[in-house]
Every structure is written in C-alpha cells, then in structure tokens.
Amino acid sequence: MKKKSFIIRTMVLVAFIALFIKPMISLAQDDVMTLTREAGYEIDDSFRPKASIIIEAEEGQILWGDNIDTPLSIASITKVMTAYLAFEAIEKGAFTLETLVPVDQTIVDISNIYSLSNNKMVLGVDYSIADILTLMLIPSSNAATVMMSNFISNNDEAAFIDLMNETAQKLGMKNTTYYNSSGATAASFEGHYSPKGYDPDGDNLSTPRDLAILTYHFLKKYPEVLEFTKNPTVTVLPGTEYEETFETYVFSVEGAKYGIKGMDGLKTGSSPSAGFGYIGTAKRNETRLIEVVLGVGSWENQDGEEMRHPIGNALIEKAFKDYDYKQIVDKGDELTLPQQVKVLEPLVGLVEKGNKPEFELEGTQLSLKSNRESVIANRKEKAVPVELVSKKKKEKSEAKSIKKSETKDHDQPQKLESSSFYKLKTIALSLLSFLLFLLFMVLANFIGKKKKPGAKTIFFIGIFALLACLYFMVKAILL
CATH class of the missing domain: 2.30.140 (Spermidine Synthase; Chain: A, domain 2)
Known part of the structure; x- marks a missing residue:
C-alpha cells in the first residue's frame, strides 16, 4: 500500500512540474500572440502566424524567429523579387526610372481579370518604370508586374522566372522556388501569361529567413526602393486623364491605420493558399529592422488583411525595445x-x-x-x-x-563570464537537484517501509531539492 502511495505522490509531483514549467517556457519564448495582446491589440488566436522573423538590417542578425525555415506560399510578396531585378537592371544600365513603357493588349487583358489585384490599363498609354514599380508595390497590380517582367526579359516569360530562381540561389535563398513573377499562379491569368516549362498551377514558395535575406540585400544595394513604399497613399500619372491614387496595403507605415514610428515599407501578400503576410521595415535612430510575417489567418476570414499588422507591430516594437545598433566604443x-x-x-x-x-x-x-x-x-x-x-x-x-x-560614469563594458557556460552550469545544477530529489524520494520510501523515524523529514528535503531543480530550470530557460 505504501509503495502505491509513493508512486501516486511521485506522479502528482511530476504532473506539477509539467504544469509549472510549460507556461514558464512559453513566457520565456515570448509567444507571439501573448506579445500582441500585451502591446494592446485585441486579436483572436485564429490569426496566429505560421512563421515569422525579425533581423537587424546592418549585419542580418536574427532577433526573433518562429519557423523561419518553413517553406510557405508567399503570394504577392513575390513582387519584391521582381522589383529587385528591376533595380538590378537599372544598375546595369538597361533602362532608367524615367524610361517609358507602352501598354500592349496583353497587359490590358490582364488588367481586366477581376480576380487579380490590378489597376486600370489603357492600350497605348506610356508608363515610366517608376510608375510601374509604384503600381507593383502599392496596389500590387499583377498587370504592372507582368509588364515589368516582360520588359526586363524582352517578353521571354520563362527566362525571367529562370532569372528569379538563379538570383534567389545567389543570394542564399535556399528554400525558395518561383513559378511566376507576381505571386498569382500562371493559370489564373486566363492564358495571357504562361511561362514555358513552369507548372501553371505552381505556387511560389519561400521562408521567413529567405525573404529576410532578399530584403536585407535589397536595402543594402537599392535603399531607394523605400521611396516607393513609405507613403500611405500614392498617385501615378498625376495631372493626366489616366491618373490613379492608391492606398498602401502595408497598414503599418507611418500615417496608415496601424502606422508605427519609422515604418517605411515594404510589401504585403495574400491568397487562398498563403493566408495573409507581409514584409515590413522600420528605422529608429541608427537601428533599422526587417520583419517577415507569414500565414496569418485564412482566406475565408478577410480580417487577416488587417490583423497581420498588429502582430508585426508587436514583434518589431519588442525588438526595438530590446536592441540598439549604435556606437559602443x-x-x-x-x-x-x-x-x-x-x-x-x-x-x-x-x-x-x-x-x-x-x-x-x-x-x-x-x-x-x-x-x-x-x-x-x-x-x-x-x-x-x-x-x-x-x-x-x-x-x-x-x-x-x-x-x-569621480565626476563621470563611463559605463565601460567589461568582459563577462560566457553566457553559454553560465547557462550550462545552471542546467547542470538543475539536473543535480532533480537527481537529489529522486534519491531522497527513494530513501524516504525505503525508510518508511522499514518503519524507521525520519521518513517524512527526508521526503520534505526531497521537496526542497525539487524546488531547487525548478528554480535552476527556469533560470536556464530565461538566460
């Protein structure tokens, strides 16, 4: 009977450990939804993102990561790569931001596909490269994106997709695959866009890490892209009969609905397979951060279009709160x-x-x-x-x-004990305490069976050993 009692007590204690440690681990890992609510946003768990990352833009160090290497559908975030290749072509002298491109019938037909995000295209109207970039990055026009990719590749649709995939590999985007230039499957273009050799139903896939890599290189090489994405509203062909004004879908840019300080880009994406996601970047003082949030909610609930931004805001605000890129010495x-x-x-x-x-x-x-x-x-x-x-x-x-x-505190940095060594030491103390707990429990059971005094005392010493184990375990998690 006493053996059974000992087993029951031990099981209760193990259950207690599980119940106690689980929330502590969750807190230490800064659950994304908890952070969002603590930032003051009321948001349902159904909008939990599938993956996210935050890096600082100077050296690419990861400050936050959740499923950062999971390939996911990226929808119109694809247009960031197409825009990158446009700036690369400009750098090579192929054309300039002022170069004019006339609208042909194919682009008109694409612009009339209701299911695709677009702008109004009129046959024969000239758009500058700058206008086309604006249409790609703000209203996410698929017609403008195909117009750009065709212009760069001299109407060789497949060659442009080849270039996208080759560039991804050169940049180190190891888990990215492109099937089209805009994020909408080629099959959805009703025959007006079909890169040869590529699956028309192919869904562009990437990861938070890969998209952070792309954005890192984009901002390093062509920071002027932010001139196209920083404003809450933009106008193309101003003063003409073809003038159009659009509001950004990146609701986190300064001046927009969920605007936060320093946010000046970059691009959203949404589709039935992707849910809702976006790339954002913000700068405060000398610190610039890049964030990628993917797979927010589902296509059936269009509130995800907005809810991705409170989540991203909460993550990037925490990163700004915790880190600074500055002069140290x-x-x-x-x-x-x-x-x-x-x-x-x-x-x-x-x-x-x-x-x-x-x-x-x-x-x-x-x-x-x-x-x-x-x-x-x-x-x-x-x-x-x-x-x-x-x-x-x-x-x-x-x-x-x-x-x-005597007059001024310099707060000069000194070499500290290695944090990794300190963490290992804390884990070792936790394991030692747990072994002592087990030893005392076995000893208490043995003495109890022999009906000798001291069993209860040893049992309670074992409890103290367990509490010490919990203390060191939590301390190791929080390091």
Whole structure:
C-alpha cells in the first residue's frame, strides 16, 4: 500500500512540474500572440502566424524567429523579387526610372481579370518604370508586374522566372522556388501569361529567413526602393486623364491605420493558399529592422488583411525595445581585454539593452562578441584596429580613469563570464537537484517501509531539492 502511495505522490509531483514549467517556457519564448495582446491589440488566436522573423538590417542578425525555415506560399510578396531585378537592371544600365513603357493588349487583358489585384490599363498609354514599380508595390497590380517582367526579359516569360530562381540561389535563398513573377499562379491569368516549362498551377514558395535575406540585400544595394513604399497613399500619372491614387496595403507605415514610428515599407501578400503576410521595415535612430510575417489567418476570414499588422507591430516594437545598433566604443577609449588596448576607430554594433557588451581581440583587431545567428552566410563581426598600451601609458591612463570616474560614469563594458557556460552550469545544477530529489524520494520510501523515524523529514528535503531543480530550470530557460 505504501509503495502505491509513493508512486501516486511521485506522479502528482511530476504532473506539477509539467504544469509549472510549460507556461514558464512559453513566457520565456515570448509567444507571439501573448506579445500582441500585451502591446494592446485585441486579436483572436485564429490569426496566429505560421512563421515569422525579425533581423537587424546592418549585419542580418536574427532577433526573433518562429519557423523561419518553413517553406510557405508567399503570394504577392513575390513582387519584391521582381522589383529587385528591376533595380538590378537599372544598375546595369538597361533602362532608367524615367524610361517609358507602352501598354500592349496583353497587359490590358490582364488588367481586366477581376480576380487579380490590378489597376486600370489603357492600350497605348506610356508608363515610366517608376510608375510601374509604384503600381507593383502599392496596389500590387499583377498587370504592372507582368509588364515589368516582360520588359526586363524582352517578353521571354520563362527566362525571367529562370532569372528569379538563379538570383534567389545567389543570394542564399535556399528554400525558395518561383513559378511566376507576381505571386498569382500562371493559370489564373486566363492564358495571357504562361511561362514555358513552369507548372501553371505552381505556387511560389519561400521562408521567413529567405525573404529576410532578399530584403536585407535589397536595402543594402537599392535603399531607394523605400521611396516607393513609405507613403500611405500614392498617385501615378498625376495631372493626366489616366491618373490613379492608391492606398498602401502595408497598414503599418507611418500615417496608415496601424502606422508605427519609422515604418517605411515594404510589401504585403495574400491568397487562398498563403493566408495573409507581409514584409515590413522600420528605422529608429541608427537601428533599422526587417520583419517577415507569414500565414496569418485564412482566406475565408478577410480580417487577416488587417490583423497581420498588429502582430508585426508587436514583434518589431519588442525588438526595438530590446536592441540598439549604435556606437559602443569611442575612438581613443582604452579597454582591458585582458591586455590594456587603445581603440583607434569607433566601434559600432548591435547590443542588447541592459546587458554589457563583450569583446573579442584578435591580434590588433577588436570586435563585438555575438552569439546571435545571422541570415547572411559567413558573416564576420565588424572589427576596428587597436594598439597595445605600454606599462607607463597604462599607469597614466589608470590615474586619469580614476580621476575621471569621480565626476563621470563611463559605463565601460567589461568582459563577462560566457553566457553559454553560465547557462550550462545552471542546467547542470538543475539536473543535480532533480537527481537529489529522486534519491531522497527513494530513501524516504525505503525508510518508511522499514518503519524507521525520519521518513517524512527526508521526503520534505526531497521537496526542497525539487524546488531547487525548478528554480535552476527556469533560470536556464530565461538566460
């Protein structure tokens, strides 16, 4: 009977551990829906995104990630790659933003397909490349997108899709496949667009990581794209009888319905297979962030068109709250690492607010130590030159530092204990506490069977060991 009682007590304790730890893990991982509600947005769980990512735009470091390598349908987010190839063609001298492209009958026919997002196209009207880009990126016109891809490829539809896939691979977008230039399946164009050799029902697929990579390179090479996406409303062919004005679908840009500070782009996408998603980017001070949110809600509930933005806003606001990309060390500063060194150039980098940065010194090169993964392959930490401070210089420097510290706190970063080592140590303490808990439980059971005194005392010591285990486990999760 006592054995049965011991087993029951142990099972109850294990259940308690599961119930206690699960919410703590969820909290430590910052559940996306919890963050959204804490940011003040009332939102139903049915709009939970399938995947998301946030990176900083200078070095591509990942600040948030959820299913970042899961291939998903991207719908009109596809147009970002088509726009990237347009800017690349401009860079190569193929045409300029002022180059005029006349509307042909194929484009008119596509513009009249009701099921596709479009603008009004009139046969023979000339649109500048800048106008076509605006139509692609703001009202998400499929007619304008095909117009652009055909112009770049000299009407070789398949060659342009080849170029999209080749460029994706060059950029490191390993899990991306394109079947069309706009995000709508070729079959939905009613015969007016059909790249040879590509499945007409093929759905363009990508991942949050890959789309972050594309956006990273886009903003590095052609930051002027944001001039096309930063405004809540745009007008093409102004002052003519063909003038059209559109409101952005990126409701998070400044001035729009869910506008937040610094948001100046970039592109949304939605379809029956994709649900609702978007790429956004925002800059505050010297920190620019890129976010990708995919698979929000379902096509049956069109509220997803709006709900993707509160989710994205909550994630990017948290990232701005937690991180800064800024100058960390001034020129002329001296650090002990453990040698005394003088920094010859300012060092900038990403720092987590509230934490002192750590440094690495290789020869005469000083860099910021970071354990965060980057979406950019073979990324190297930015380094600045330093010089060793001689003993006499060091003594003078120390005297100056003491005098200076009396009037001003420099908050100079010092090398801290490795966070990964500290986490391993905490996990080890957690496991040790759990083993002690098991040992005391077995011992209490054994003494109880022998009807010797002390069984209850040992049992309660075991409970304390369990509480210690829980403490160290939670501490390890939160590190």
